[in-house]
Amino acid sequence: MxxxxxxxxxxxxxxxxxxxxxxxxxxxxxxxxxxxxxxxxxxxxxxxxxxxxxxxxxxxxxxxxxxxxxxxxxxxxxxxxxxxxxxxxxxxxxxxxxxxxxxxxxxxxxxxxxxxxxxxxPRPAILAPIPTLAGQDLHLLDAGANADCHAEHLLHFARMGSAYAREVVGVDAPRVGLLNIGEEASKGSRLMIKSYTLLEAECPGFRGNIEPHEMLEQRPVDIVVSDGLIGNICLKSIEGGVSAVTGLLRRSIKSSAAAKLGALFMRSVFRDLRYTLSYRERGGAPLLxxxxxxxxxxxxxxxxxxxxxxxxxxxxxxxxxxxxxxxxxxxxxxxxxx
The missing domain is CATH 3.40.718.10 (Isopropylmalate Dehydrogenase)
Known part of the structure; x- marks a missing residue:
């Protein structure tokens, strides 16, 4: 190869x-x-x-x-x-x-x-790995290839993401969620409502709407689909949040001798956290x-x-x-x- x-x-x-x-x-x-x-x-x-x-x-x-x-x-x-x-x-x-x-x-x-x-x-999509509290990555697509989408595009994203989860990650029956502002089928834009209906009818692993905080805290699905605009905003918001929290920790640690001493005892914890959140460990995002x-x-x-x-x-x-x-x-x- x-x-x-x-x-x-x-x-x-x-x-x-x-x-x-x-x-x-x-x-x-x-x-x-x-x-x-x-x-x-x-x-x-x-x-x-x-x-x-x-x-x-x-x-x-x-x-x-x-x-x-x-x-x-x-x-x-x-x-x-x-x-x-x-x-x-x-x-x-x-x-x-x-x-x-x-x-x-x-x-x-x-x-x-x-x-x-x-x-x-009809459209390719960027699949981005997202770290979660569950310890296993969740995958989001589209993460930025398509700003404007139809519901049919999101159905194809779900199918491609499911294929990735099965063949590359090893998930036998991938669960799919739709990134939205609430759990109810009636929530969101016209695109989200139509996408929900289409995914529910055509995607066997569809589990409904997923809110952004659920992605990180609960990992209720394996694949989250979205149009590229919302997906990219979500991805960059997560990256910015991680950077902000990291910066706050550094500033707090430098604020006092006691904090610096405590940080010495938590070096392995910070190392594990850095490893979990780092884009360097995931390498890249496939264009499906x-x-x-x-x-x-x-x-x-x-x-x-x-x-x-x-x-x-x-x-x-x-x-x-x-x-x-x-x-x-x-x-x-x-x-x-x-």
Whole structure:
């Protein structure tokens, strides 16, 4: 198996991402291809004690799609970017999966333009893992690929998320919830009300509406579906809340000698908490519904995070996730309006 990593689009330098790729390549005994500036990648591979061309390969590219670039325009104008070239390798079957910490909108746009959608899937969706008090992640989709959705889109998100839970996570009968402002079927916007009715009729694992606090505290379902706007707001609110609580703890600990002493005795607790909440441990979010395994890593991904993102991609390839979605999700007409 060979997995391709776009090392040019994230916040960290290519050397940092190459180091993570080399580490996981050694651990899993698989081939890694790095797309980007050939000289920088060659130097980074050699700095890790490896030589290009054996297990670790280089796809030299002359262009970079930055975080500030307009997604669709940059994909069309920067055909020699590491992102576009990497996805072409995936389409051609040269590599088994594509991983990028770059511009999320550009990854979605490029995946649609280069790979295309799985037959019967009207919209792809980003699936994001959410840590919970139950100790097991819950998965939210869509986490930002589609701001405007129809109820039929959310039904497809539920089916794709269920396929992921079964094939990758190992949940025999995935439970699905609809992210909303209350438990009653009549709550929410017209989209939410129509989605509830459709999911109740067409999704065997549907368990009703789920409020945001339930996701973290109770984990009543395995998969939570939403349109990309609400899903992304929810995800970023959770990330901001975690950062705020962490900052408050640091400030409180520094406030007195007694607090500092107490913190020494709780180091293992804080370490476990940091591990549970860290995006670095989850690696990335798969883009479901396109013809190939695509994992969008966090823009701030370092070597450890990109290593886990690559490992996530490996598990999805081994599970045959794309093929499973193609087999189990029936084609459906998407309504013109709500």
């Amino acid at each position: 060979q997995i391709l990593v776009d090392v040019m689009g994230g916040d960290q330098p290519p050397e940092e991402l190459v180091r993570g790729g080399v580490e996981i390549g050694r651990l899993r005994e698989m081939e890694i291809c790095f797309a980007g500036d050939g000289r920088q990648i060659d130097h980074a591979i050699r700095s890790c004690g490896e030589r290009p061309g054996r297990r670790f390969h280089i796809l030299p590219c002359s262009q970079v799609i930055s975080m500030q670039d307009a997604p669709v325009r940059s994909v069309r104008e920067k055909s020699d970017s590491s992102m576009v070239r990497g996805l072409r390798e995936l389409r051609n079957g040269t590599v088994a999966a594509f991983v990028s910490p770059g511009n999320t909108g550009a990854v979605v746009a490029a995946s649609l333009l280069v790979l295309g959608r799985v037959r019967g899937i 519904g396109v013809n190939g395994v695509v994992v969008i890593a966090h823009g701030r991904s370092d070597a450890h995070a990109i290593r886990n993102a690559i490992d996530s991609a490996r598990r999805e390839v081994e599970a045959g996730l794309t093929e499973c979605i193609a087999r189990t999700v029936p084609p459906a007409e998407v309504a013109d309006g709500i």
